[in-house]
Amino acid sequence: MSRPIFPFHAEDISALARALKSQLDSREAPPGHVELLNMLARGAGWKNFQHFRAQFEAQERVELRLAEPPAPPPKIDWRRIERLSWLFDLDGRLARWPKKFNQQQTCLWVLWSRIPARRALTEREVNVALLDQHTFGDYALIRREMIDAGMMTRTPDGRVYRRIEQAPPADxxxxIRVLAGRGARAA
Structure with missing residues (x-):
């Protein structure tokens, strides 16, 4: 296994020489290999050799990541989106609760997007916001499912609810975009 090579650069060779002389003068015995590495790193402005090495390796990782092509956008099943949009009425409200779990989760994201962001809400405020967004009258089911799915959080006593800010899946x-065109009301 070969050792990694870390290119060493000092902005000012004179300052490096002064720093090395000062560090060597303060010693009674000649420095060992690791001590000399630390002296060189400190002379160039780093805390020690490990700091120098960590910075160099981080720079390599970032440059490698920048050189990678961006990930392709996720494929969206538009037929599925069309079928899911049929679950919403003309005002963009959820007309019925889907039977399939994956459909439920996608529909929950739509309702999640309509809950006020970065605000503490009471249970009553959440219920009112959810009542406006569906027509089948079971806001408790929706609220519970959002909490179970990690879209919302509540205090143990159930007094304060918050929407958890995160990026919804591509589908x-x-x-959400399809239903926005239907005049869906935001909470």
Missing amino acids: ALAL
Whole structure:
């Protein structure tokens, strides 16, 4: 296994020489290999050799990541989005609760997007916001499912609710955009 090579650079060779002389003068015995590495690193402005090495390796990782092509956008099943949009009425409200779990989760993202962001809400405020967004009258089911799915959080006593800020999946974003054109009301 070969050792990694770390290119060493000092902005000012004179300052490096002064720093090395000062560090060597303060010693009684000649420095060992690791001590000399630390002296060189400190002379160039680093805390020690490990700091120098960590910075160099981090720079390599970042440059490698920048050189990689961006990930392709996720494929969206538009037929599925069309079927899910049929679950919403003309005002963009959820007309019925889907039977399939994956459909429920995608529909929950739509309702999640309509809950006020970065605000503490009471249970009553959450219920009112959810009542406005569906027509089948079971806001408790929706609220519970959002909490179970990690879209919302509540205090143990159930007094304060918050929407958890996160990026919805690509298919949920597509459904949110489709329904936005229907005049869906935001909470």
